[in-house]
Amino acid sequence: MVQLILDFFWAFSALALIALSLGLIMGELKIVNIAQGDMVMVGAYCMYAMRDMPFVAALGFTIFIGLCLGFILERFVLRWVYHRGFIATLLATWGIGLVLQQLVSVAFSISQKGVNMPVTASVEILGVTYPLYRLFASAGMLMTVIVVILLVYKTNIGLRIRASIDNVEMASVLGIAPQHVFTLVFAIASAMALLAGALIAPTLSITPTMGLSFIAPAFFSVLIARQGSIKGPIIGAAIVQLLLIILKWQFQVTIAEGILLALLVIIVTIWPRGITLKLKKRGI
Numbered sequence: 673m674v675q676l677i678l679d680f681f682w683a684f685s686a687l688a689l690i691a692l693s694l695g696l697i698m699g700e701l702k703i704v705n706i707a708q709g710d711m712v713m714v715g716a717y718c719m720y721a722m723r724d725m726p727f728v729a730a731l732g733f734t735i736f737i738g739l740c741l742g743f744i745l746e747r748f749v750l751r752w753v754y755h756r757g758f759i760a761t762l763l764a765t766w767g768i769g770l771v772l773q774q775l776v777s778v779a780f781s782i783s784q785k786g787v788n789m790p791v792t793a794s795v796e797i798l799g800v801t802y803p804l805y806r807l808f809a810s811a812g813m814l815m816t817v818i819v820v821i822l823l824v825y826k827t828n829i830g831l832r833i834r835a836s837i838d839n840v841e842m843a844s845v846l847g848i849a850p851q852h853v854f855t856l857v858f859a860i861a862s863a864m865a866l867l868a869g870a871l872i873a874p875t876l877s878i879t880p881t882m883g884l885s886f887i888a889p890a891f892f893s894v895l896i897a898r899q900g901s902i903k904g905p906i907i908g909a910a911i912v913q914l915l916l917i918i919l920k921w922q923f924q925v926t927i928a929e930g931i932l933l934a935l936l937v938i939i940v941t942i943w944p945r946g947i948t949l950k951l952k953k954r955g956i
Contacts, residue, residue: 674800678807680917685810686868688817688909690886691893693864695905696820698894700836700857703750703761707769708865708890709883714741715869716878717776720785727790734870735863742862746855773880785878809871816867817906820860824902833857834902889916892936896943912936 690712697705715734722730745768753760791805824830835842836853844850869883876882890905893912897904915935919928 674798675802676917676921678797678800678802680913682806682810683917684910684913685813685817686872687886687889687893687913688906689813689864689868691890691905691909692817692820692902693861693868694887694890695894695897695902696833696857696861696864699902700833701746701750701754701854703754703758703765704891705861706762706765706887707745707772708765708861709885709887710769710772711738711741711862711865711883712869712872712886713776713878713880713883714738714772715866716787716873716882717780717785717869718866719787719870719873720780720878723787731867731870734866738863738866739859741866742859743855745862746858750858751851751854769883773883777880780880782880787873787878789874803875805874809875813868813871816864820864821902829856888933889913892933892940895940896936 690708693711694705694708697703697708715738718734718737719730722733725733749768750761750764753764789803789805791803791808793804794801795804795807796802822830824833832848832853833856835848836850868886889912890909893908894905895908896911897908912932916928916932919931922928923931
């Protein structure tokens with residue numbers, strides 16, 4: 673049981689950070705960023721490219737690269753397709769993901785890469801030996817989630833972001849420049865995804881297609897939460913990861929993941945406006 677709790681803590685922290693980044697984009701820009709999983713992949717490859725640097729310095733550079741990449745993609749690609757509708761933005765983000773995959777394939781080849789853990793020690797928790805790095809990385813990702821939430825709810829910038837999410841036309845009337853907010857949110861969300869990939873990198877094999885394994889759970893984490901909610905994707909990530917941990921306890925990994933996707937489709941079908949909205953209506 674202790675092992676399951678620790679595994680849940682590790683997997684949830686990563687999924688919560690990725691889901692929150694995706695939720696910010698969906699809530700603010702009203703687009704489904706299919707490339708968000710590939711942003712995670714880019715973060716992992718950034719750490720591989722800077723593997724000879726101190727780990728913390730490489731993390732800082734990765735976050736900076738994420739901010740720059742998000743700024744460039746929003747300003748010079750996505751901004752030109754917003755008015756063309758949902759399908760156009762969906763195809764644009766899908767194309768961005770393919771381009772990112774091809775670029776890293778050319779730069780690093782398609783063979784698996786790896787990053788050494790900066791901390792190789794383990795710690796014993798209630799009789800279970802667990803890698804210390806995973807605990808540090810989990811704490812770092814959850815701390816990032818908390819910082820982003822505080823940014824959104826406790827700062828003037830966050831007020832502008834929430835105003836744009838609730839009603840972009842009214843925000844414009846009040847003097848908030850939506851295009852500037854869109855760029856800022858996409859840059860922050862991109863940096864969050866790259867940070868998640870950077871922290872995950874030492875724990876798995878790095879490949880150009882690794883982002884595909886993150887986008888579906890993150891997408892469902894956002895869908896099963898209340899639409900437009902900032903904290904909703906975190907609740908959704910907890911639900912998704914808890915279901916996956918329970919299913920992996922009972923079934924093989926591939927079977928568990930298949931059952932999970934089926935359950936998530938059913939949940940979204942039954943509660944298309946989000947589980948958290950139902951709970952709110954019941955006073956919970």
